[in-house]
Amino acid sequence: MRRNGTGRQHWKKKRIDTNVSIKMINQQFNKTNMRIFKIFFSIVLILILLEGCRIGKNYSRPDIAVSDTFRFKVDTSTVNTEIKWWTMFNDSLLDTLVRYALVNNNDLLIAAQNVEQARLGLKVQKAEMLPKFDMSASGSRGNFAGFKLDDVSNNFTLTGSLSWEIDIWGKYRRMNEAAKAQWLSTAYGYQFLKISLISSVATTYFRLLEYRKKLEISESTYEIRKKSLDIIKQRFDAGIVPEIDYNHAQIQMEIAAAFIPYYKRLIAQTENYLSVLIGQLPQSIEDKASIEEVKANPDIPVGLPAELLARRPDVLMAEQELVGQNAFIGVAQADRLPAISLTGLFGAASSELSSFFTGGAAWSIGAGLVSPLFHWRQKSNRVKIERSRYEAAIHNYDNAVLNALREVEDALVAIETLKDEQDAYQRRTDAAINAMKLSGQRYDRGVANYIEYLESQRQAFESQLELTAVKQQILSSYILLYKALGGGWGTEEEMNAEATAGSGKKKK
Secondary structure, three states: OHHHHHHHHHHHHHHHHHHHHHHHHHHHHHHHHHHHHHHHHHHHHHHHHOOOOOOOOOOOOOOOOOOOOEOOEOOOOOOOOOOOHHHHHOOHHHHHHHHHHHHHOHHHHHHHHHHHHHHHHHHHHHHOOOOEEEEEEEEEEEEEOOOEEEEEEEEEEEEEEEEEEEOOOOHHHHHHHHHHHHHHHHHHHHHHHHHHHHHHHHHHHHHHHHHHHHHHHHHHHHHHHHHHHHHHHHHHHOOOOOHHHHHHHHHHHHHHHHHHHHHHHHHHHHHHHHHHHOOOOOOOOOOOOOHHHOOOOOOOOOOOHHHHOOOOHHHHHHHHHHHHHHHHHHHHHHOOOOEEEEEEEEEEEEOOHHHOOOOOOEEEEEEEEEOOOOOOOHHHHHHHHHHHHHHHHHHHHHHHHHHHHHHHHHHHHHHHHHHHHHHHHHHHHHHHHHHHHHHHHHHHHOOOOHHHHHHHHHHHHHHHHHHHHHHHHHHHHHHHHHHHOOOOOOOHHHHHHHHHHHOOOOOO
């Protein structure tokens, strides 16, 4: 009975000692956590106080003087940002081609992935400001620890490490600005490519309609001249007309005949190019539309020159490059100043797994400072390089603005003058066709010679081809104007959101 009582007292005492040990371990662990918390809180407080410290000048948009109105257009209307401008031509096939191109064009899909890469690059750069945590674990058994031990021993370690460079001078914040500018620049580049793609699809489609109309004119002219040649051949065989008239008739018929395969080749090549633009294999594009049926006088809200700078993607892209380069100046300047890094270590070590978590925690916190001392003016010259690049970016931005204004002015004057040119070609064509009919009648009555009739045929054929070309040029000038005005006339926020959404598109 005593032995049992003594045993109970022994186990009770051992249990009390174990509870005391666990309590002491918890107290030690709480003290350690409290120290770490105080240090972490102090660091956060320092960072909050240093948040306003950022080396380098903040970006401000360069002042560029622009005129109040465009030279060839008196229009102060507000631009409608919801217009899908290609639908203004009332051509269902054109709408379909544009829709296919926006989904399947490979260049646009590549640009969308570039936007996604830039967006993820911004996230990667932002993470540079945060502390880095790592963990390592190891275990070993042996009698060697740099020298031979008398006994075999075990060694188990588990450590977590922390490293953190404090952004005192705003270097990483400037790098965040540069990364964001790169992302926006890529997004605007995507939008600009999208506008260019739609413009290419529309102009190529109108060129296809032009070639088909010219083929129709060539085939019609060929049939007319073939019938004329048959009549001349009969008259030549009868000895009524000289052989030279027969030869001239042959020449005119073969001229029209040569244009038929020429325009067939252009039609096929244009269809192939249009197929690639919409992301499909080269194929025939069936369409019964005529270039004469396309609406050639849509209402265009031109707006004001100053508004152009806020919706042209290439101008906004050039400005974001300027923003990023301004941030790189601050990065280069901050790189000349001391850098402070914090390091921390927290872990446990034991010779037995059973006592691994009860042997006490091991930890350390330290700080280091690295300051440039003498680098043969490398860092100061890097600042000068970034400033030089910033000046070059300003000139690039100026060029983007000037070219944007020039393209609008060129498109406006092209539309205005081409309409007058079309009217003149239309009058010329009407007169030439009528003259050809009258010359044929005069020749049949023997009043006019065959040279007069041939000349009237040539002028009628050429004037019809040139009138068709001018109609295509007017349509293409409207396309160029839409492109010069910024395409869909979206605001900066809308284009940014659309470009970001486009980065997730998948090819169907």
